[in-house]
Amino acid sequence: MLEVKNVDVSYGDIQALWDVSLTARDEEIVALIGANGAGKTTVLKTITGVLKPTKGSVTLYGIRSDTIPAHKVVDLGVSMVPEGRRLFRDMTVLENLEIGGYTDRARGAKSENLRWISGVFPILEQRLHQLAGTLSGGEQQMLAIARSLMSDPKTLLVDELSLGLAPLIVKNIYKTLKEINTARKMTVVVVEQNVRLALEIGDRAYILENGRIAGEGKGSDLLNSEQVKKAYLAMK
Amino acid sequence: MLHFAQIFSYGLISGALYGLVALGLSLVFGVMNYLIVAHGALIMMAAYITFWAFVYLKIDPFLFIVIVTPAFFVIGWILFKILFQSLMSFSEGEKIKNSLLISFGLLLVFSNMATLFWTADERAISTAYTGKVFDLFGVRLPYIGLGGVALAIIVIIALHLFLTRTYFGKAIRAVSLDHEAATLMGINVNRVCLVAFSLGFALAGIPGILTALHAFNPTVSFELTNKALIVLILAGFGSIKGVLIGGFLLGAIEAVGVYVMGTPYREVFGLILFVLFLMFRPQGLAGKKA
Numbered sequence: 001m002l003e004v005k006n007v008d009v010s011y012g013d014i015q016a017l018w019d020v021s022l023t024a025r026d027e028e029i030v031a032l033i034g035a036n037g038a039g040k041t042t043v044l045k046t047i048t049g050v051l052k053p054t055k056g057s058v059t060l061y062g063i064r065s066d067t068i069p070a071h072k073v074v075d076l077g078v079s080m081v082p083e084g085r086r087l088f089r090d091m092t093v094l095e096n097l098e099i100g101g102y103t104d105r106a107r108g109a110k111s112e113n114l115r116w117i118s119g120v121f122p123i124l125e126q127r128l129h130q131l132a133g134t135l136s137g138g139e140q141q142m143l144a145i146a147r148s149l150m151s152d153p154k155t156l157l158v159d160e161l162s163l164g165l166a167p168l169i170v171k172n173i174y175k176t177l178k179e180i181n182t183a184r185k186m187t188v189v190v191v192e193q194n195v196r197l198a199l200e201i202g203d204r205a206y207i208l209e210n211g212r213i214a215g216e217g218k219g220s221d222l223l224n225s226e227q228v229k230k231a232y233l234a235m236k
Numbered sequence: 237m238l239h240f241a242q243i244f245s246y247g248l249i250s251g252a253l254y255g256l257v258a259l260g261l262s263l264v265f266g267v268m269n270y271l272i273v274a275h276g277a278l279i280m281m282a283a284y285i286t287f288w289a290f291v292y293l294k295i296d297p298f299l300f301i302v303i304v305t306p307a308f309f310v311i312g313w314i315l316f317k318i319l320f321q322s323l324m325s326f327s328e329g330e331k332i333k334n335s336l337l338i339s340f341g342l343l344l345v346f347s348n349m350a351t352l353f354w355t356a357d358e359r360a361i362s363t364a365y366t367g368k369v370f371d372l373f374g375v376r377l378p379y380i381g382l383g384g385v386a387l388a389i390i391v392i393i394a395l396h397l398f399l400t401r402t403y404f405g406k407a408i409r410a411v412s413l414d415h416e417a418a419t420l421m422g423i424n425v426n427r428v429c430l431v432a433f434s435l436g437f438a439l440a441g442i443p444g445i446l447t448a449l450h451a452f453n454p455t456v457s458f459e460l461t462n463k464a465l466i467v468l469i470l471a472g473f474g475s476i477k478g479v480l481i482g483g484f485l486l487g488a489i490e491a492v493g494v495y496v497m498g499t500p501y502r503e504v505f506g507l508i509l510f511v512l513f514l515m516f517r518p519q520g521l522a523g524k525k526a
Contacts, residue, residue, distance in 0.1 A: 048420055074422035086417040088410050102403065103422040142268065174272045 001025055002047065002078070002187065007056035007170050008065075009039075016042045017211045018236075019056070024155065025167050029181055029188045031202030031219060033195045033232065036123050039211040040191040041083055044157045047189075048080045049073035061154065071167050073101050077154035083146040083191075086164065089133030093124055093143055094130050100150030109152060117146045120176060138169040145173070149180070155187040156180075195232040199223040241375050243495045244488060247477035251487020252388035253446050255480040257460050259392065259469035260439030266474025267412040269328050269431040270320060270335035274462030277346035282308060282444020282451050286353060290361045290448070297361055297445040298383060304441035314429055314435025315342075324426060345373060350454035360451040383413055384446045391442055392480045399476065408432050412474065462503075466510045472520020481521055486507075 002024040009017040017039050020205050024030040032040050045051040047058055049070035058066040060076040081101075085092060088096050097117065117123040119155050121142045127135060132143060141161060148156060158177065162170040192198035199205055199219040207215040207228070216228060222228045252518045261275040282304050301494075308496050319342075323334050360366075369376040399405040410418045411428045447456060463486065470485055471478030486506050493505035513520065 050416060050419060065386045069424070070426045072421050074420070080420050082417060082420060086414055086420075088413045088417065091406070091409060091414060093405055095409075098403070099418070099421050099423070102407060106422075107403065147421070233486055 001059075001061060002189070004043070004047065004060040005059070006037075007041055007043075007046060007053040007058065009051055009053050011046040011051075011133055013037065015211065017046070017053075020074035020211070020213055021056075022206050022216070023214065024187050024189050026154075026187055027181065027185045027199055028166065029190065029203050030207040031198035032189065032191045032208060033193075033198050033205055034214075035232075038208040039144075040208055041159055042211075043208065044159050044191055046082055047073075047157060048078065066177075072222070073163075074151050074153075075105065079148040079151045079153035079155075081144045081148045081159060081161070082156040082226070083159040084144075085140050087140055087144055087147070088130065091132060092129050093132055094128040096143055096147050097150050100147030101127070102150075103151055106151045113150050113179070117149055120149070120180065123147050133148050135207070137165050138173070141165060141173055142176075153186065155189065158188065158190045160191055160193060162192060170197070177201070195228065196223070199228070238374050240495065243491050245375050245377055248484055248486040248492025249378070249385060249487070250490065251386040251484035252381075252480075253443055253465050253483070254463045254486050255483025256384075256388045256391060256439075256443040256446065258464040258471065258479050258483060259395065259443075259476070260336050260436035261464045262471060262474060262476060262479050263439065265468065266476070267408055268324075268340035268429045269331040270323070270339075270433070271332050272339040272436065273336060273461050273465070274339040274342035274346060274457075275436075275464050276459065277343045277350075278308065278311075278437060278440035278456035279447055279460050280350060280439045280452065280457040281346055281443045283447040283456070284350060286358075286445045287361055289361055290363070296363065297448055298387075300445055301442060304444060305438045309434045310443075312434035313430065314434045315432070315437070320433065321426075321430075324429065338355040343461065347454045347457045351455075352389070354454070356453050356455070358451050359448075361448050362441045363449070366449070380446075380449050381518040383451075387442060387446065387479060388483070391439070392476070394477060395439075404428075404431070414470060416451055420506035421505055463506065469513050469518075470508050470521055472522035475520060475522035478520055478522035485521070 004020060004022045007017055007020045008015065019113065020043060032043060033039050042051060046053055049065055051067065053066050057064055060078055063076055065076055066071045088099060097114065099112055101107060123139060124143055124146055135143060155219050161173060177188055180186055190198060190201065199222050202219040205222050206213055257279060261272060264270050264272055285304060286297050289300055290297060292493050319338055320335065323331050326334060353383050365379045368379045370379060370382060399409055407423045407428050409426050410423060415425050467479060467482040467486055471482035486509065489509055490502055494502050
């Protein structure tokens with residue numbers, strides 16, 4: 001269980017989040033929607049410990065993650081697929097996966113995790129010794145997810161998966177995420193600009209507006225709510 | 237023709253040294269965007285230590301590597317903690333500027349300290365094998381030079397294997413490509429940078445012993461930093477693979493230039509090459525975009 005409680009976050013003097021609280025229960029898919037600059041990525045970065053809140057707390061499986069160094073948060077069972085994929089472009093696909101499984105715990109299960117991931121993304125297995133930067137956009141996104149899966153997380157955070165990808169590819173990758181969520185009982189938190197898509201895949205969703213939580217509910221309910229229809233789906 | 241081959245072989249021998257000289261600088265720059273122009277001074281210090289160890293303790297310079305390399309690793313570790321750790325949170329450009337300033341200060345301090353303690357006299361170790369040559373079809377190859385070439389190749393291959401075959405080496409490369417993504421994978425970026433920085437210092441020890449085998453004095457620190465920066469441009473910033481080739485290229489061009497134009501122009505050819513590369517191939521030989 002992932003629990004963000006009354007969190008304030010600032011970039012220097014500029015405050016980005018105010019009193020944000022959200023939870024992701026085990027095996028749930030939670031979507032975080034909102035306009036550009038609403039603070040969605042900031043929320044994910046706070047969960048992974050890259051950003052530290054000035055107020056409030058982040059708890060992962062009963063352990064406070066906002067008080068430990070960012071590189072140790074992976075050990076608590078959470079892994080993030082960053083926006084723009086952020087692959088290690090000059091390293092091979094295999095090396096990217098190995099770095100994904102860098103923690104001591106993950107290293108022991110390397111071959112097992114590799115086998116699992118080859119099953120999930122068969123295309124990557126054919127490309128193991130190719131440089132990550134030479135993959136197509138869709139393959140890069142798959143690799144970014146696969147890299148995060150190498151740490152065998154209990155919670156996966158996915159930031160802006162659809163960015164720059166063809167709709168069909170996006171749909172397929174989301175389908176795969178859904179399968180992982182079911183098969184591995186993995187909690188998934190997605191940040192997505194494509195609101196309709198996010199609400200379709202998310203069991204629950206939070207709406208973020210100007211750094212504050214402006215609403216939450218079941219994905220299907222929000223999809224039909226007036227608030228969301230007007231503000232995000234351009235429907236009257 | 238034989239004369240040309242002789243000149244060219246000397247070029248390759250100095251090229252191997254240049255490659256080694258640039259290696260530590262390139263590693264540190266590639267991983268953390270610190271431009272440590274004091275690198276030449278570190279090599280000069282290592283040369284003096286090697287020299288005194290030979291004079292007083294009769295330790296063979298090539299054997300002394302096993303002492304001088306770890307010693308410089310420790311020195312790097314300490315200097316990082318005192319002077320360079322605080323730059324870690326700076327932006328990329330600020331890191332380059334500030335590390336440049338600090339290390340330029342170190343360069344001056346080390347060079348002047350060396351002059352103060354050991355005078356500006358020219359020194360060189362003369363071992364039993366100094367001046368001995370290996371005759372290859374009439375081309376005379378000094379044993380020390382051959383040792384330098386072998387050392388350069390061994391060290392660069394060893395570093396390459398370390399960076400591509402071990403988890404920690406891969407972590408160093410991951411950090412050099414993307415600090416934040418590396419952190420998200422559970423890599424302790426501060427620790428990786430500390431080790432890479434210290435490793436850069438350790439790599440100053442090896443060209444240090446080669447410098448001690450030739451004639452040197454405290455001003456060699458500026459000359460070596462100059463060579464290292466030229467090789468860095470030729471190789472492509474942060475490229476380990478390119479460093480050895482860049483070193484050989486610089487050595488060869490210098491040697492041929494000296495052959496054609498005469499010794500006074502020695503330094504000129506490297507600098508011309510430097511400018512030409514900046515104009516026409518700024519990404520360097522390895523081709524990675526800077």
